[in-house]
Amino acid sequence: MSINIKNLNKSFGNLNILKDVSLDVNEGEIISIIGPSGSGKSTLLKCLIDLEKIDSGTVEVFKEPLVCNIRNPGKKEKLDILKKMGMVFQSFNLFPHKTALENVMEPLIVVDRVKKEVAEKKAIDLLTMVGLEDRMNNYPQALSGGQQQRVAIARVLARNPKILLFDEPTSALDPEMVKEVLLVIESLKNTGITMVIVSHEMKFVKQVSDRVVFMDCGTILSCDTPDKIFNSAKNERINKFLNNF
Amino acid sequence: MTDSIYYIAKGLDITLRLYLITVLFSIPLGLLLALGELSKISLIKKFVTFYTWIFRGTPLLLQLFFMYYGLPVMGITLSPLTAASITFIINYSAYLCEIFRGSIQGIDRGQYEAAKVLGMGYRQTMIRIILPQALRTALPPLSNEAIALIKDTSLVSVIGTAEILRNSRELVTRDFSITPFFICGIFYLVLSTFILLIFKNLEKRMAISCQ
Numbered sequence: 001m002s003i004n005i006k007n008l009n010k011s012f013g014n015l016n017i018l019k020d021v022s023l024d025v026n027e028g029e030i031i032s033i034i035g036p037s038g039s040g041k042s043t044l045l046k047c048l049i050d051l052e053k054i055d056s057g058t059v060e061v062f063k064e065p066l067v068c069n070i071r072n073p074g075k076k077e078k079l080d081i082l083k084k085m086g087m088v089f090q091s092f093n094l095f096p097h098k099t100a101l102e103n104v105m106e107p108l109i110v111v112d113r114v115k116k117e118v119a120e121k122k123a124i125d126l127l128t129m130v131g132l133e134d135r136m137n138n139y140p141q142a143l144s145g146g147q148q149q150r151v152a153i154a155r156v157l158a159r160n161p162k163i164l165l166f167d168e169p170t171s172a173l174d175p176e177m178v179k180e181v182l183l184v185i186e187s188l189k190n191t192g193i194t195m196v197i198v199s200h201e202m203k204f205v206k207q208v209s210d211r212v213v214f215m216d217c218g219t220i221l222s223c224d225t226p227d228k229i230f231n232s233a234k235n236e237r238i239n240k241f242l243n244n245f
Numbered sequence: 246m247t248d249s250i251y252y253i254a255k256g257l258d259i260t261l262r263l264y265l266i267t268v269l270f271s272i273p274l275g276l277l278l279a280l281g282e283l284s285k286i287s288l289i290k291k292f293v294t295f296y297t298w299i300f301r302g303t304p305l306l307l308q309l310f311f312m313y314y315g316l317p318v319m320g321i322t323l324s325p326l327t328a329a330s331i332t333f334i335i336n337y338s339a340y341l342c343e344i345f346r347g348s349i350q351g352i353d354r355g356q357y358e359a360a361k362v363l364g365m366g367y368r369q370t371m372i373r374i375i376l377p378q379a380l381r382t383a384l385p386p387l388s389n390e391a392i393a394l395i396k397d398t399s400l401v402s403v404i405g406t407a408e409i410l411r412n413s414r415e416l417v418t419r420d421f422s423i424t425p426f427f428i429c430g431i432f433y434l435v436l437s438t439f440i441l442l443i444f445k446n447l448e449k450r451m452a453i454s455c456q
């Protein structure tokens with residue numbers, strides 16, 4: 001088991017964003033979360049990696065508690081768990097004062113304390129893997145959205161995460177650039193990395209996921225194989241949502 | 246005329262010394278205060294808010310008088326330059342604190358989130374990611390302060406320190422000529438132009454690194 005979510009509750013003021021959400025993610029599994037905007041998909045993802053404080057419930061990563069309302073782990077323990085995880089954001093969040101290459105090298109040098117030459121070699125390999133070997137020395141400003149997101153994926157891969165979270169990785173991109181990013185994500189299938197993907201790209205979700213989670217109003221309405229969700233969902237809400245695509 | 250220029254130029258020693266000491270200490274102090282104001286510990290936050298409220302809310306000249314004429318009443322006597330340096334550092338760090346705080350707060354939340362999910366701690370995030378970007382946006386308001394400071398050094402003439410303004414005034418009273426004031430003005434203009442050029446250069450350099 002790689003992620004264990006139990007009875008997660010989260011509210012912003014009076015607004016209940018997550019209501020008693022429970023979900024288990026198996027090791028190496030690719031789970032996609034779909035559903036209407038405001039249903040709590042992104043918040044759930046952020047709670048999984050401690051970017052949002054939860055109100056109650058537990059998140060366990062590889063059986064270690066990461067966030068918990070009873071016993072919160074210490075800073076050091078938390079950091080150790082977070083080191084196994086990575087996240088790709090909707091708005092890329094590259095460091096604007098560093099080149100693509102430096103962006104990928106940064107976590108290697110600062111967090112893993114790898115020698116500069118080693119970090120550089122690894123960063124070059126990763127950027128080549130995402131097809132950006134000729135744009136390595138560009139600053140993020142000079143890259144297209146799709147290129148920036150590919151740098152972000154290379155950066156998150158640099159530290160060999162066991163778990164990757166994708167928060168609408170293509171929502172801020174032109175239709176033309178969506179494909180190049182999805183191809184990169186798809187290429188990570190079968191690498192053993194557990195992936196949780198929030199996305200509105202239904203075709204991609206159907207193709208890549210082992211299981212699909214449908215969320216609405218802060219609860220999980222259904223969690224099943226892509227085939228069952230897309231072709232034979234019995235839930236009216238799910239069918240209504242999917243008919244829009 | 247050359248005598249006057251030479252006499253006024255002798256005051257540059259104090260002016261520049263005070264300027265450099267203030268710059269050297271008020272920048273790190275201002276940065277620390279800004280981080281304190283943004284910290285989660287409410288006591289530190291309140292202290293910094295109080296600090297900036299006091300030192301931005303009262304005249305620099307009053308603070309200088311307090312330090313030079315006020316403290317001796319309480320038994321602490323400082324030399325004019327020491328009193329002036331301490332006052333300027335305290336006062337300017339209050340202003341710099343607000344500039345740094347603003348520019349740090351202007352950094353997108355996504356930068357913190359990205360640093361965190363990459364496994365970076367608070368110090369690494371601040372030193373490597375947030376501050377380099379914040380300093381860049383802080384440069385234009387900083388150049389304002391840098392110029393204001395060179396002019397504010399003239400305030401120490403009132404506590405009997407022989408800096409360029411005081412020396413010029415002495416010449417005006419002695420020779421009954423206004424030329425020394427013009428010379429003094431030119432000195433300040435040269436100094437502030439020099440400071441401006443430094444900032445222009447810095448801005449240019451930091452801007453290139455983001456293309």
